Amino acid sequence: MTAEEMKADGAPLEGVDITPKRDEGVLKVIKREGSRTESPMIGDKVTVHYTGWLLDGTKFDSSLDRRDKFSFDLGKEWPNQNCFENFLNWKKYIHNHFMRFVKNSEDFRQMTPREANSPSWEFTLKCEVIKAWDIAVATMKAGEICRITCKPEYAYGSAGSPPKIPPNATLIFEIELFEFKGEDLTDDEDGGIIRRIRKKGEGYSKPNEGALVEIQFEGRYGDRMFDRRELQFEIGEGDNYDLPHGLEKAIQKMEKLEESVFYLKPNYGFGSAGKEKFHIPPDAELQYEVKLKSFEKAKESWEMNTEEKLEQSCIVKERGTQYFKEGKYKQATLQYKKIVSWLEHESGLSDEDDTKAKSLRLAAHLNLAMCHLKLKEYSQALENCNKALELDSSNEKGLFRRGEAHLAVNDFELARNDFQKVIQFYPSNKAAKVQLVTCQQKIREQHEKEKKMYANMFQRLADKDFKLNELVVGDTNGKLYVYKNDDSKPWTVRSCQGMLTCVGVGDVCNKGKNLVVAVSAEGWFHLFDLSSPALKHPDASGHHELVAAGEEQKPVFKQHIPANTKVMLISDIDGDGKCELVVGYTDRVVRAFRWEDFSESSDHISGQLLLLKKWLLEGQVDSLSVNPGPDGSPEMMVSQPGCGYAILLCTWDSEQQPTPEGRDNSAPGREAPVRDVVLHQTSGRIHNKNVSTHLIGSIGRGCSKVNSGSGLFALCTLDGTLKLMEGADKLLWSVQVDHQLFALEKLDVTGNGHEEVIACAWDGQTYIIDHNRTVARFQADENVSAFCAGLYACKGGSNSPCLVYVSFNQKIYIYWDVQLERMESTNLLKILESDPEFGDLLKQLGVERGDVSSVKDLIHKTLYLPEKQQRNSPSQCQDHAGIDSSTYHTIIHCPL
DSSP states (O other): OOOHHSSSTTTOOOOOEOOOSSSSEEEEEEEEEOOOOOOOBBBEEEEEEEEEETTTTTTEEEEETTTTOOOEEEEEOOOGGGGGGTOHHHHHHHHHHHHHHHHHHHHHHHHHHHTTSSOOOOOOOOOOHHHHHHHHHHHHOOOEEEEEEOOGTTTTTTTTTTTTBBBTOEEEEEEEEEEEEEEOSSSTSSSSEEEEEEEESSOOOOOTOOOEEEEEEEEEEEEEEEEEEEEEETTTTTTGGGGOHHHHHHHTTTOOOOOOEEEEEEGGGTTGBBBBBBBBBBOOOOOEEEEEEEEEEOOGGGGGGOOOOOOHHHHHHHHHHHHHHHOOOHHHHHHHHHHHHTTTOOSOOOOHHHOOOOOOOOHHHHHHHHHHHHHOOOOHHHHHHHHHHHHHHTTHHHHHHHHHHHHHTHHHHHHHHHHHHHHHOOTHHHHHHHHHHHHHHHHHHHHHHHHHHHHHHHEEEEEESSSOOEEEEETTEEEEEOTTTTTOOOOOEEOOOOOEEEEEEEOTTTTSSSSEEEETTOOOOEEEOOOOSOOOOOOOOOTTOOOOOSSOOOOHHHHHHHHOEEEEEEEOOSSSSSOOOEEEEESEEEEEEEEEEESSSSSSSEEEEEEEEEEEEOOOOEEEEEEOOTTSSSEEEEEEETTTTEEEEOOOOOTTOOOOOTOOOOOOOOOOBBBEEEEOOOOOOOOOOOSSSSEEEEEETTTTOOOOSOOOOEEEETSSSSEEEEEETEEEEEOOSSOOOEEEEEESSSSBOOOOEEEETTTEEEEEEEOOOEOOOOEEESSSSEEEEEOOOOOOSSOOOEEEEEEEEEEEEEEOOOOOOOOOOHHHHHHHOOOOOHHHHHTTTTTTTTTTHHHHHHHHHHHHOOOOOHOOOOOSOTTTSSSSSGGGOEEOOOOO
């Protein structure tokens, strides 16, 4: 139908009635037949192009004009139109543009109220379609183009969608269907279980773990049907009936009388073992057609009293033990998890019941740990061991199994500590003694491997003489090299005692000069003053060695601190204007030291390090940094596994006196560990709890008006996650890459005062990301063992941005004068700035268009934080049915 025909008064509406009621509410005309025989099913993700007109020929929307295909989930409920009537024009405007801009964005799909800084209100953000679309697209084939005419009750109804769609409007759409795919039911969205609904079920209730279900199903491998039955069983017992665990998981997503087809990947089917009974080979993909005839949900924890919970816990414990003996570890874990869920938060018990509940929980966690070890799920095993040890800190099985889990993930020091505790509490445990010997051997092998593999690993770009920046490199043989300018030969070389693990440059002695600090794994702290060629120092007694400057290749000061050092930081961590030395260790400990000066002269280095505090962390420490807190004072940050971090409370006892030095010549001070630690887990995707994490704080953002409050900091993980945060709760962006990231730096490569985040992977792939999440990638020439970024005076007599890589064959590559003219991206705000209506609406709201910070804040609040005064306004809190709409979630749809 042409635009002229649309405009013609009384033009007949063409097409076949495709409504279930046959009320001619949706008429369809096929303009081009599809290329496939199959049509989309309920819940499928469909991708289309479309154009929409009013009956008078006015075009109100088109994805073709935007050159952007539109995707949506077929068959989802259309929200009540009354929910939209009280939205301001501003809200409609912003949401329309927002949906179009981010409908395919990964960040949008992962957005939660917590990430949107909305602790007080919940909201539901839907991006679905009008009822006519659900009916029409379900009849289409891939490649088909059709035209549909839809009456108001199947479109936008009496409300319309101002300003483009009036009330009670009949609409015409032309739709082209490109593709469709089923719903992913897996927690990780890995495509392992795909559902396609043939017939929607009744109600909203679904089977839970332990529910008794009755199903009718067919199982197919390729074109062959290998299983066909009607079956009644309990969810969690499927293995006894030759059902794959993926099918059980899928059934828990079904509604009563639903009929669906499920496609299972091998790890959700019969896995690498296959199923000989059905002649299913290893790693086979399966298809099941299932009808859920009926089900009876198992009692939830809140539905049982204490007596029932204890009784049922004993029953499932025995059942889990039987499964374990049969080698059915997955089924065993399901049983033990029930005990934890039933009893973990039980309170107000009698002494007898409390003792029984604690015993059952302890057994459940220990047995879960054993099952996870058998399944090689080591992070879960560690978690259950820790839970067990919270109940009984010296439990023999808990300590031993945690040691086994640490050993399995090559965390040899932690494994050694656990096996030592087992031997300490239970001297007759021979297995622990054998494992301890294994750990000690593994630790020796690891140290030897590191010496060969990570030579020249530790480097820093810093100004050691207050002139131009130099490159300081330490190797695992105890050598310290300093490079200047573009000379490939070291400017100077110094020798240290032991295997160097960290190198730094800073005013560690608070004398107004930068000193080079090198620390070895054995705990030797070396201090070098390279700014003056001839310094004379007084002698010192004991283990503190003040070495004359004439003695070549030796430090001017050396002191022993606790061994097993890993990372180091020189910075003011308590806001007193003086620098402290912070050291992270392989045993999850962080220590802070301060230099105590014995000399009145600023030219002499005479004194010692004093221990200020020792913190014990939950996980391994991979990096240290300082970041401004909400009040602008420095916060000491420590990375924690799984993209987490901890804030260390830097409070000292002002009256603390140095304790006598021990025989190990360690730094004076108190060694008692404290737990002044605030743990944080960043929002977003779920991370492997054991994956190593790096962080860097105090990321510069120029002279921006928003440069107040908490500072910017970034995190990266070995599994390829990068995040930029502002304070503990505000995630600015998150990026996932397909490389293993092991180093994180910051550097202004655009010259605008905003420091970019720079992350490096082992293969030399380097990511440079600005504050707007614009990404530039750079590939180094070789695989790298170490990386840093900063300013370096390579040529021209001035510092310039550079990237420094150390390869596994002990070569250093310096890419100097790294500059990007600009890093710009198209975002929602930039799109809106070109629209005249944008400025008019801002003016009505009293917001200056040039105040970018206020505009961004307004858009953020509009999308995620409905104003309290709007929700509570007497004129807006009642919908047409007289129901208080403030009790509903805010629902926003994606207009066509």
